[in-house]
Amino acid sequence: MIGIVVVSHSHALANAAIGLAAEMVAADNRPVIAVAAGLDATTFGTDAMAVSEAITTADSPDGVLVLLDLGSAVLSAELALEFVDPDVASHVRLTSAPLVEGLVAAVVTASTGASLAAVAAEAERGLLGKQDHLGGGGGVEAAAVAATDQTVEVVVGNEHGLHARPAARLVGLVNSFDAVVTLTDLDTGRGPIDAGSLSMVATLNAQQGHRLRVGASGRQAAEVLAAIGELAAENFGDEPTAAGQTGSRAAGSLASGSGLDVAIGPAVIAGAGVDLNDYVAGGDEAARLDGAVATVAEELGRLRDASPEHGGIFEAHLALLKDRKPLDEIRAAIAAGTPAPVGWKQTYDDLAKTFEGLDDAYQRERAQDVRAVRDRVLRALTGATVDEAADGGILVVPELDAATAATLAAAKVAGIAVRAAGTTGHGVIVARSRGIPLITGIGDVAVPAGATVAFDARAGSFEVAPDEDAVRRTITERQTERERAIEEADQPATTVDGRTIAVLVNVGSVQDAVEARGADGSGLVRTEVLFGDRRTAPSVDEQAEQFRAIARALQEKPITIRTWDIGGDKPLPFLPQDQEANPFLGERGLRVFRRRPQLLRDQLEAVRRVAAETPVHVMFPMVTTADEVAWALDELGPRPDGLEVGIMVEVPAAALRIDTLAAGLDFVSIGTNDLTQYTTAADRTNTAVAPLADGLDPAVLQLIDHVVRRAGVRVAICGDLASDPQAAVLLAALGVDELSAVGPQVPLVKERLRHADLGQIDTAAVLAARDATQVRGLL
CATH class of the missing domain: 3.20.20.60 (Phosphoenolpyruvate-binding domains)
Known part of the structure; x- marks a missing residue:
């Protein structure tokens, strides 16, 4: 998250503006805000050394945005950049945004994890709301936007809010219209964010019951708002199963796996991460990235079409893959000399951390989806392959992504052991719906490749070199018990x-x-x-x-x-x-x-x-x-x-x-x-x-x-x-x-x-x- 510095002639004014902006976001999700205001608590003026100290305090790897009031505040801030470390100064941005409105917009946008450029852009648009209402002052471009801006308010009805799948449906809808669309969560104050970016929509963290203000401008503004209203009325395509219906979990279907909670077989180690050490950058890294993204898009499209029950998961992965916000960041990094795999990994690692910082446990587990997309593209860039479980094997993975769970031969794989804890990851949901025996949260236990392992998810146990006869008796008993219990x-x-x-x-x-x-x-x-x-x-x-x-x-x-x-x-x-x-x-x-x-x-x-x-x-x-x-x-x-x-x-x-x-x-x-x-x-x-x-x-x-x-x-x-x-x-x-x-x-x-x-x-x-x-x- 970026840091923010407020430079003002008045100490009282700066603190009051910060107090107002801080009200817009939760205390545990605010950016660092440092103040360089007044020569002391009561004397007006600005001091370059105080500004440099504030910049150092607010410094973040994501950058620092400096908002100023007038006159010598600008000169003091420019001089301060000469006093700070050059590496720090390189990612500091002074903005012409209005102090109060810009600060509010900056704090709200920064709280979503937006980039320095995105936060600065939102801050600099801080006056558009007043200009839209009162008119004047916005220039030709701002006036045009204000004249065509329209808004509607919708309510999020989904049990887990706008998580990856419904967010992907919203983003896909937005990007099918000739309009610029923003979302603001009226219950948390977060936003406005770009509704055409899945990472921004999903990490907005809009929960069930939250009210969203949807703003649109452009040739099809009215049409996109009407379409979003209809989508929201359908819970963004994420309606729960109706009473009396039975889904895969409710029906207790064995799918193509055994459906048990116990398994035994040789360990097959997979998913240790994609090794980038041997990657050699070429002459056109941007073209390599585009090719890898296209390859993965084709793979995910096939998975989506072949799996109607879980198509929404892969649709969400496709949206993450094509999300313009991280893609723009990666292409900028490549243009600056970063190899494509390194830029891709860094950006998607940061995005995964953003998800992990969200309030809702279900939303936090969506970081697994981000890492799944990250690794598929890295494999496409490097030519790496995924180990597949042999007949009767137990796949041991750090995390289970939905694509792996969907493509495993469920009738052949003995089971899956996931090191990470958590039961609502998309990979876990897909595996269980296919009846694949699975245990999560086995931790860092040493598992040699090929060693016989067994787990009993009911007992919460995972063993290397178990008593094989005892485990097989348990499997027979559980199979009989399960079939009879469901009947x-x-x-x-x-x-x-x-x-x-x-x-x-x-x-x-x-x-x-x-x-x-x-x-x-x-x-x-x-x-x-x-x-x-x-x-x-x-x-x-x-x-x-x-x-x-x-x-x-x-x-x-x-x-x-x-x-x-x-x-x-x-x-x-x-x-x-x-x-x-x-x-x-x-x-x-x-x-x-x-x-x-x-x-x-x-x-x-x-x-x-x-x-x-x-x-x-x-x-x-x-x-x-x-x-x-x-x-x-x-x-x-x-x-x-x-x-x-x-x-x-x-x-x-x-x-x-x-x-x-x-x-x-x-x-x-x-x-x-x-x-x-x-x-x-x-x-x-x-x-x-x-x-x-x-x-x-x-x-x-x-x-x-x-x-x-x-x-x-x-x-x-x-x-x-x-x-x-x-x-x-x-x-x-x-x-x-x-x-x-x-x-x-x-x-x-x-x-x-x-x-x-x-x-x-x-x-x-x-x-x-x-x-x-x-x-x-x-x-």
Whole structure:
């Protein structure tokens, strides 16, 4: 990101302008802004040495933009360039942009990761808005633009915002018209950016619910705005699967691979990166680049046409490949003497870093797509090839790109082991949809080429030189189990000894509910996830409509809505919280709303409305005391018939006093993730202590047992432990009535329960075990 320097005769004026501009972007996404203003806090004037020091402070490899007010500010800035290091001075640009309007435009544009030239151009256009409204002063060119500028406002409806695929559709549409189009995110202040550049659109980071101002000028301005309005109404071509339909994941299709989560075979090492050491630059590097880009475009086009289900992914790769912004930067670098592969790699590495810095985890994983396009072009430039897995081999890769996942012989490859963590990368999505066994996050474990390796994604294990017979027995068992589980997903989970356990699904989106197979309802609707991308609080009507959609997707089976569960690692953008020294022990869940109840009251009103139409349960998170339960029930007020009320049991104090807390409730639901974390004093995300945070720790199981025996009401589990088929049997044996699991695990949990005799589980031995390892051995 570029740095910015403000040079002004007035210290107060400079600081005020910076304060205004800083309001336009989030604090963690602002460029460095240095000030050289006034001879001191009250004396007007400018000082060249102060300017040179400010330039040094704001220096960035991406460049420094200097904005000035008038007169001697320009002379001082020019003189300052003689005082700084020549290497620094070489990428400093003084701009004639208006100080206030230009600074606002510069800060907003710089926050998108735009180049120095792009930021300067936006700053220098800072007066066009006023000129358009008031007229005059813009010159012939500016006046022409102002006279033809038109705008519309659209809303982003996509679950993950304008990520690569919908962004590619928008960019393709924009570039098919004779018009210049810009986007401004009205909820974050980012923009305006070039809507014809995929990298700029995708890294605008427009999330679900954000309002976008679309501006257009040129011969077809009106036409392109109308077309964009239609595209936005269709969620930019990224509509979720309709209720009742089944996609590849929902249908549990085996595609052309086994569809298992376990595999064994010889390791085939691939994807270590493209070696540029032997590349020899030629006489026309620009022509080489154009040829490589054309070759890759042809390859991606074939993949797109051959894979209708995932065509959007390859369309996005094509858009990244042809994106004019990075291409212009690379061609400029080549003109300055940089070899084509080096310029291409540097530019796309920088673009990948921009994606990695975005707020949304799904968006951050789109950096994989950038690197996939980067490497395909580098291979085309250098003549490098990709290793392909032999029959029965396990491909070991640093990251999995969609093209590799789409072109592997799925019926022949044993599986794929990905060193990088993450489950929403496009390569991972494609591989799983094709039924290829896959594990992610194996890390830096040494894997010799050709060595026999095995993985069990369910257990999270990856082994070199495993017990082959044991692994093959596991594969046979999983194959049988999987086929039977999918066939019988809609059957009740009735155990051998006659207990029927309700197996429900955890949902954070309507799509989660659509894709759930065999769920007896939802045991956890994560409202903070459902609306977590919003920059403004959802209305009562908006919340009620989402709850209704989830209920419809689950065929009107009961849904359990958890009220806002924020704090710790789960912030809500529209409900900022004070900084806390230890947020996990601070204002979390229900605690937040004792001081700010209105947002909770709106949500409870939405719950009451929907409960009058379909079976709904509501539960309050992070409850510790009976006073909190009484307050929550008072806020809920009169409830319609059938609305059941419960609380989450997530802290040891709540588990130990459950007989007091549960009085007057219909159910309690144990959140094993937090209960484990608080019981073991170990953060699961901290690799140094994560092994301690094991849900099968006997101390955690003893608390669950205590809740079941003392609650006096229905007991559910909605934490990760409920998604483990083996643990699910133990929880049922302890007396838990309901289990709420992640969608893909629901059929497998039900299948395991149907074949379990709970009377044969020695729960006393489990509760008295030494540690979680011994518990697993007993199971």
